[in-house]
Amino acid sequence: MKKKANPGRSMLRHVLVVSIALNVSFILRIMLYETHQHQQQTHHHHQSSFSLSSSSSSSSSTRTTRRRSSSSIVVNSTRDEDHLHSPDKDRLINLDHGDPRMYERYWRKRGEKASITIPGWQSMSYFSEGEKICWFMESELAEEVVRLHNLVGNAVTQGRHIVVGTGSSQLFLAALYALSPTTHQQPPITVLSALPYYSSYPSMTDYQKSGLYKWGGDAESYDGEKDGPYIELVTSPNNPDGYTRESVVKNKTHGFFIHDLAYYWPQYTPISYPSDHDLSLFTLSKSTGHAATRIGWALVKDPAVAKKMTKFIELNTIGVSKDSQLRAAKILKAVSDSSEEEEFFKYSYEVMSQRWKQLREAVQGNALFTLPNFSPGFCTFFNRQTHPQPAFLWLKCEGEIEDCASFLRQHKILSRSGERFGVSPKYVRISMVDTHENFMEFIERLSSIHL
Amino acid sequence: MKKKANPGRSMLRHVLVVSIALNVSFILRIMLYETHQHQQQTHHHHQSSFSLSSSSSSSSSTRTTRRRSSSSIVVNSTRDEDHLHSPDKDRLINLDHGDPRMYERYWRKRGEKASITIPGWQSMSYFSEGEKICWFMESELAEEVVRLHNLVGNAVTQGRHIVVGTGSSQLFLAALYALSPTTHQQPPITVLSALPYYSSYPSMTDYQKSGLYKWGGDAESYDGEKDGPYIELVTSPNNPDGYTRESVVKNKTHGFFIHDLAYYWPQYTPISYPSDHDLSLFTLSKSTGHAATRIGWALVKDPAVAKKMTKFIELNTIGVSKDSQLRAAKILKAVSDSSEEEEFFKYSYEVMSQRWKQLREAVQGNALFTLPNFSPGFCTFFNRQTHPQPAFLWLKCEGEIEDCASFLRQHKILSRSGERFGVSPKYVRISMVDTHENFMEFIERLSSIHL
Structure with a gap:
């Protein structure tokens, strides 16, 4: 069941309880699963729950261990991914759309700071105030x-x-x-x-x-x-x-x-x-x-x-x-x-960085697939050089695979064919911003595909 | 200044305070301004704040008295109508659009029951659950x-x-x-x-x-x-x-x-x-x-x-x-x-009924204007005969007034010309669902127009 917004104070109290529970769970997770990746990330001064959770299961083996060792974290991660049914190998992983469910974890951690309450009598009129061209803009x-x-x-x-x-x-x-x-x-x-x-x-x-x-x-x-x-x-x-x-x-x-x-x-x-x-x-x-x-x-x-x-x-x-x-x-x-510790772009950058790393590891040495190659550039926001790590993977199937989307479909990965983008069906687009569970399942399946 | 939604508990506390203040104000209003109209309305068993407030100033003279006699109620009514500036006679009353601001009072009284809180991590995905044709419908x-x-x-x-x-x-x-x-x-x-x-x-x-x-x-x-x-x-x-x-x-x-x-x-x-x-x-x-x-x-x-x-x-x-x-x-x-006392359609019906009554009184005997004439019908919802009382007045200017909208514009009433609806400019459409203040000002101005 998907959680829906319920108003009133009881809801707020509920939110508070969930928020506290999540914080406790995140702290536990940090203690249990701090991985070597994080020690390597020298640019992270603050090892907070914000910078760690996304990579708590940085490889499929860690993830399996985690699933067996601690039921509280399994509950946490299934709660995080509402659409997820059982982690059945026959389940189709839908990465056709760019549904940005990756971000739910961050916003869950920010808790009430990003919540909004709208009383029944507010925001009723068609019009907004102020002298501007776009008359309906708040x-x-x-x-x-x-x-x-x-x-x-x-x-x-x-x-x-x-x-x-x-x-x-x-x-x-x-x-x-x-x-x-x-x-x-x-x-x-x-x-x-x-x-x-x-x-x-x-x-x-x-x-x-x-x-x-x-x-x-x-x-x-x-x-x-x-x-x-x-x-x-x-x-x-x-x-x-x-x-x-x-x-x-x-x-x-x-x-x-x-x-x-x-x-x-x-x-x-x-x-x-x-x-x-x-x-x-x-x-x-x-x-x-x-x-x-x-x-x-x-x-x-x-x-x-x-x-x-x-x-x-x-x-x-x-x-x-x-x-x-x-x-x-x-x-x-x-x-x-957001404070430096909970900085949104820093968090998101780290998650994307982790995902692209896992992705490159998964296809390394596999002649079946080619990934795009990006040059790093100086990012004025982070004030350092960063790598492009797009929201979509543009994957090419090599060799005799003419229809990459159909090929991946056999492996229960739903992608969007290059034909939809005006080019060869040897290419597919795959979402990199889906839920953690879906992404990890995708990496696991991709790693297992060999000629 | 228009009030905007502010989240969190402090906001909720604020809402509670405002809500209590409003209730006190409504009770005061009932005690002070119960008019003869309401004693006549025999079908209202419950004389609650819901059935009374809309007609608290049933004529312009009562309204003027009210404005002078009780500052708390003036504050209340200006708070109620955000777009209202001074009740200046030179102010243009914009009844061109059907902006349904009439309903704000009702929802203010319903208070928190109609409020909604949406946590930052909810409702992020494009998709909604359930097997239905409209895949994005909640x-x-x-x-x-x-x-x-x-x-x-x-x-x-x-x-x-x-x-x-x-x-x-x-x-x-x-x-x-x-x-x-x-x-x-x-x-x-x-x-x-x-x-x-x-x-x-x-x-x-x-x-x-x-x-x-x-x-x-x-x-x-x-x-x-x-x-x-x-x-x-x-x-x-x-x-x-x-x-x-x-x-x-x-x-x-x-x-x-x-x-x-x-x-x-x-x-x-x-x-x-x-x-x-x-x-x-x-x-x-x-x-x-x-x-x-x-x-x-x-x-x-x-x-x-x-x-x-x-x-x-x-x-x-x-x-x-x-x-x-x-x-x-x-x-x-x-x-x-909603309970019988706070019933939405009963409340809205009464407000509309009151407004149409005031409107007919305002133009009675005035050969300049013709209003539409509706036949009553049996309403299965109210289980009695009711009269149509539309959200718009479709007004005809008689005699030599060829452009009714321009004529009303001279009297600082903004309406929409019949030409826009494919017919003669002798007709105009006027919103009947604007704020109480705007409606009363409109009635006052309309009453004062004579050849």
């Missing part, structure tokens, strides 16, 4: 967005209008709408992205059969001069492959650009400079893991574009859930407010 | 929707699939998408509604320039046989005029129907029978007043249509805010759970 969300970007250093916020959306998906559609030609005679503008591109871009662009814009495929083969006006989607780090990207269309005179920066956060990639584009998109789903809150935001230079995006959202959904906006503000605030 | 919301419809008797829920949306706007678009022809060769299907129709229908249908559907205007002049396939929007009670409606297109063989039942609730109209359509839309905004929560739901007979609507929402916003779904479930539960 000011405190806008403030926390600016604050976090300034703290992380991943985006210039000065001279930008913020538009809030129901996830960055809605903002993507709003941006297409806003950047499309306004005169009725013009043909639909072409929407492009370099291969491999996010699998949802084509269907999101075309499902309404809009006369304003249409999917045009690979941006690399497009010439702005010859082929006419276009909108290029620049996803950086890229989904699915994790590489840093820039615009690739030749002759950019007639081009508009949407920078999808969902993964431009320190846990995934070195923050080399504050992004500074005309229109960029961010989302709570991939930054803090709150996917179901459906909150994204756009940083927009041109007020006319921000206005048209706002109009789109008005016609599409008459604004964006205030409950979620308030929750998002609270979550972002908790990230910005 | 089960407890679906349960409360069914429970409330069964209690109110306004919709058949058996044999229906529920699809949750970001307000009913998104569901409207999802329904257009789902009912449109699937083969690529077919021209866009025509979307119709009888005059006067909801002002947003044309722009919502056409803003994407979709090749799937296009706005066709008045349903009365359409012939299904001659003019081809169509989708008819049947809004009942109708927005803007409040009348009960049925499909009007001639020769319905090739027709699809979307029943927009946003206002089919006992406070607005007699519930004569449970609606029983292929596809009907409801929304929290107009039923409980929680507009900013952006939750609507569709009751859909055909699983294939429910599936396509779900797909639309997936491509549009990848689901619907879980925070808002959980809050909506809590709010609907509070409505269903």
Whole structure:
């Protein structure tokens, strides 16, 4: 059974009890399972429950031992992963979606600091206060967005209008709408992205059969001069492959650009400079893991574009859930407010780092699989060199395996085929941000695959 | 300043204090301002704070007295209406939108029972549990929707699939998408509604320039046989005029129907029978007043249509805010759970009844204005005859006033012109569900307009 929000004081008391229980459990876990990995991580000054829990079972053998030796920790970890049924070998591990359930552990540890209470009479009106283009945006969300970007250093916020959306998906559609030609005679503008591109871009662009814009495929083969006006989607780090990207269309005179920066956060990639584009998109789903809150935001230079995006959202959904906006503000605030010990990005970086390490170990020497190779870069946020460790693994099956997704499916791993991203089915995309249990099971299965 | 949600125990303590303070204030108000209207209302067995507060200032003179005599009540009423500035005669009363702020008083009185607390680690995953077509819908919301419809008797829920949306706007678009022809060769299907129709229908249908559907205007002049396939929007009670409606297109063989039942609730109209359509839309905004929560739901007979609507929402916003779904479930539960004394629909019916009475008194004998005339009907929910008392006033300016909206604008009343609803500018739509202060100010201004 999944735990749902229950209000009132009894709930709060319950939360307190669970929180204390969890703390006790984490301390126990630290005492029992401190592994050599952590002694090696010299950059961690504070060995707290925050920096340790994610790697409490750093190899499958440790994990099996743990499962046998201490029932309290097993209970803890199953409680952590709601969707998990028995750790049956026949269970299909679904890593097709990028469901960011990895982050639940962190937020559980932060406890009440990230909780929100909304009384029945609050946030009822369609309208929000303040003089801004996006009339339905809650000011405190806008403030926390600016604050976090300034703290992380991943985006210039000065001279930008913020538009809030129901996830960055809605903002993507709003941006297409806003950047499309306004005169009725013009043909639909072409929407492009370099291969491999996010699998949802084509269907999101075309499902309404809009006369304003249409999917045009690979941006690399497009010439702005010859082929006419276009909108290029620049996803950086890229989904699915994790590489840093820039615009690739030749002759950019007639081009508009949407920078999808969902993964431009320190846990995934070195923050080399504050992004500074005309229109960029961010989302709570991939930054803090709150996917179901459906909150994204756009940083927009041109007020006319921000206005048209706002109009789109008005016609599409008459604004964006205030409950979620308030929750998002609270979550972002908790990230910005976190002490060094409980620092969100440090924690997330460590978990990702651990996972990528385990992954590389699992396929090392296995000629069946090729992983992407990333160059390290200086991260201004951590003030040191870091490695890209994307939210997705872009895996290539080598040799005679032509359909990598089907091959992995035989091993009960559900991935998304390269074909969905416009390239060869020898590639698959695999989520690296699922629950700890699912990730460990995935590593175990991957390790066992040999020719 | 608008009050925002603050979490944690200190907030809860604060809520408790405010709640107690409000209760004291309401009791005071009852003692001081019980008016003759309430002694006349013989059907009210319980003279509680719930049945009295809405009409505590039943005429503008009582209100002025009140404002002078008791500062505590002035504080209370300004706290109640956040957007209210000074009751300056030059202030523009904005009744253009149907912002349902009238309901805030009720929910304030219900206090914590309708509050929700969401811990930081809950509701993170995109997915919801249970085997249902709408994969992102929270089960407890679906349960409360069914429970409330069964209690109110306004919709058949058996044999229906529920699809949750970001307000009913998104569901409207999802329904257009789902009912449109699937083969690529077919021209866009025509979307119709009888005059006067909801002002947003044309722009919502056409803003994407979709090749799937296009706005066709008045349903009365359409012939299904001659003019081809169509989708008819049947809004009942109708927005803007409040009348009960049925499909009007001639020769319905090739027709699809979307029943927009946003206002089919006992406070607005007699519930004569449970609606029983292929596809009907409801929304929290107009039923409980929680507009900013952006939750609507569709009751859909055909699983294939429910599936396509779900797909639309997936491509549009990848689901619907879980925070808002959980809050909506809590709010609907509070409505269903309410005791006779605090009964939501009884309270809302009384407020609406009071408002329509005051409105009719204000224009009585004034040849400038004509109001719609409704026939009473038997309401199965209240088990007696009730009168329609719509959420909007559909006002006609008589004589030489050709542009009613401009005329009212001179008297600092902002309304929406009949032209927006496809008819003459001699008509305007005016919200009847705004704050008490705004409504009273509107009545005062309307009363003072004479030739």
